[in-house]
Amino acid sequence: MTVTYVIDGAEVTDLDRFWQVIGAAVNGPGGYFGRNLDALADCLRGGYGTPDDGDFVIEWRRHEISRRMLGHEETVRTLQRRLERAHPDNRAGIQTELDQARAGRGATVFDELVRLIEEEAPGVLRLS
Template sequence: MTVTYVIDGAEVTDLQRFWQAIGAAVNGPGGYFGSNLDAFADCLSGGYGTPDDGDFVIEWRRHDLSRVALGHQETAVALQRRLANAHPANRAAIEGELAEAKAGRGPTVFDWLVQIIEEKAPGTLRLL
């Protein structure tokens, strides 16, 4: 039997709220299902609340609202945080991504999340 996890896009006003929304959808109020992109990818690989057989769907309702909230402005915020902790060898690349985000170009946080879901749990995402 397929388990459906529902995210309401109206509740996803920034990346922190996405972590809260996905955690609650999968593991109940206050639940955890990642708090950064790497942890989220790990959670999607299994063992953090999803069925062992991988038979689940993430239904992202009103995703268009999340797409706006997790757009270039939020991407710049996330990249600025990443830059603050970056290894010196990675700083130039992150600075380039940050400049693109500030100019309203390039992939967004929303795009990153969708890509991770599609890579780690293919066929489970339903954007409604």
């Protein structure tokens, strides 16, 4: 039997809130389902609250609200934080992404989340 986890896009106001919302959807209030893209990828592969047989769906309702909230402005904020902590060898690449985001170009946080979910758990994501 397929288990459905629901994310309400109106609750996703920034990336930090996304981690809280998806954690609660999968593992209940205060639950964990990643706090960064690498951790989300691990969680999507199983063993962090989803069924062992992988028969689950993430239904992202009102995703257009999240798409706006996790757009270029949030991408800039996220990349600025990443740049502050980055190893010196990685700063130039992050700076390039940051410049693109400031210009309203390139993938957004929303785009990266959707890409990762679809890549790590094909067919699981339903945008509505």
